[in-house]
Amino acid sequence: MATITRTPVGIIGAGPAGLFLAHLLHRQGIETVILESRSRAEVEGTIRAGVLEQWVVDLMNQMGLGERMMREGHFHSGITLRFNGESHHIDMAELTGGKRVTVYAQHEVIRDLVAARLEDGGEILFGVSDVQLHGVETDQPSITFRRSPDGPVEELRCDFIAGCDGFHGPSRQTIPTAIRSEHQIVYPFGWLGILTSAPPSHPELIYAAHERGFALLSTRSPEVQRLYIQVDPKDDIANWSDARIWSELHTRLEDKSGWSLTEGPVFQKGIIAMRSFVCETMRHGRLFLAGDAAHIVPPTGAKGLNLAVADVLVLSRALTAFFKSNDGDGLAGYSAQCLRRIWKAERFSWYMTTMLHHNPNETSFEQRIHLADLDYVVHSRAAMTALAENYVGLPME
Structure with a gap:
């Protein structure tokens, strides 16, 4: 018989979405268990760049997680667009009332979050295998897994499951295809x-x-x-x-x-490779998708980690309202609220990607349009402001 344990929220995946969610819920007195298929060394050693929006930096500092980031990160008030042999500086801070971005690698964020999670006494089970979701349409969902490939099956019973397990994880596949719409662009570069x-x-x-x-x-x-x-x-x-x-x-x-x-x-x-991807819906019963399990953006817009944190901030608030006040409205509206922000980030990432890359499959007309777009951006304050607002991060609702 499988060993059975229980937690209010079972989290699949120890990437940015899963780790941030665990910390946000812990601060509200809601405990979680994180299941991760990779080892801790693999999780912390996967090198990925990171550009953090202003509000994410503020959130990390508010949560007491930003000390190393503030010491070692690079704070950028603008970016340079370069084309036709000329450079054009976009002063994002001046255009957005002082907002900026912080260049701090995603794997460094993860190291900080893992260390703080373990210091708080939170549970992360690294190296698990054969993860499967059960009963997500009921009020007693569960996750079965093995701590090692040859280990016994264990069962984690939950009130809710957060699928933060990336594009290839099992969570999204648990949602029936009849109610799951997927939208995707695979770029030719x-x-x-x-x-x-x-x-x-x-x-x-x-x-x-x-x-x-x-x-x-x-x-x-x-x-x-x-x-x-x-x-x-x-x-x-x-x-x-x-x-x-x-x-x-x-x-x-x-x-x-x-x-x-x-x-x-x-x-x-x-x-x-590069792709744009969105899954609608992000909720099925008591399963909630977050981060790369629900959406992927090309790196040109620097939105991936920021969108993951936005998802789980919305989810943490909804779960807190449910557990503390028996208010399920936030959970019911989770997918719709997140998707509004996601599609705006997808639009911006697609815009930056198509404007800046040379696509061999496009006509000369389309390629000239992209150059005209760049020329417009750097000579129009309104266009520069729109780019800057999106780049530093749209306000959270």
């Missing part, structure tokens, strides 16, 4: 990203549109920089020597001003 040991070449991010393809200059620390170039997502990284990568970065990023990119040893590189 990807990003080749590198980490290099070098000092910063520029104080803020540079987004460059070039006829050879998009390029992005970002940062990770005073000693390590992160850069990307647009490539065929099916290309083999073995085809890209360091010399070839640097040549493309110089070509796509440098402008007529004489600014020069600083090179350094490349110690990590890889190619990622």
Whole structure:
């Protein structure tokens, strides 16, 4: 017979959505158990960039989770758009009443959240397998799993289940296809990203549109920089020597001003594909999807982690209202409320992606429209303000 335990909220996935949800609920006295298929080392060691919106930074500080972020993060008040060999600075702080973004890698956020969770005495079961959801349409849902591949089946009984287990996890697949609509764009290009040991070449991010393809200059620390170039997502990284990568970065990023990119040893590189994806609905019975289980954005708009946190902030408030006041309105409206914000973020991410990338499948007319869009953005205060408002983060409802 399976070992049975109980928790008010069972969380599947120890990514940003699951960890933030656990912390938010813990602060309301609502306990949770997190189930994660990867080891702690794998969770904390998956290197991912991160740009945090202003409200997410404020939330982390309010929760007492932001000390290392405030010490080691990079605070950017603007970005540079570069095209036709010219650079145009977007002063986001000036356009949005002082808001800015913080460059602080997602894996660093996760390390902070995991450490704080364990320090609080919260439970994270790493390395579980054979995770299955049961009874989500009833008031007694449960999750079965094994702590190891050969271990006995255990059952976690819950009042609610939060599916924070990413695009390939079991949670979304538990929702019947008859009531689950999925919307997707797979882009015909990807990003080749590198980490290099070098000092910063520029104080803020540079987004460059070039006829050879998009390029992005970002940062990770005073000693390590992160850069990307647009490539065929099916290309083999073995085809890209360091010399070839640097040549493309110089070509796509440098402008007529004489600014020069600083090179350094490349110690990590890889190619990622890009897609936009949304699942409607995000709720089925007592199962609630959050983060990448419900939506994916291309990295151009820097919205992925921020959307995940927005989801679980809404969900935590709804669960708190249910447990403390028996008020189920927030839970009933969870999917609709989240999707309003998600579709706006998807729109912005699609807009930034299509405007900045060279799409070989587009007509010359469409490509010229994107250049006209860039030209409009950098010469219209209204357009710059719209871009800045979206980039630093739309207000939470």
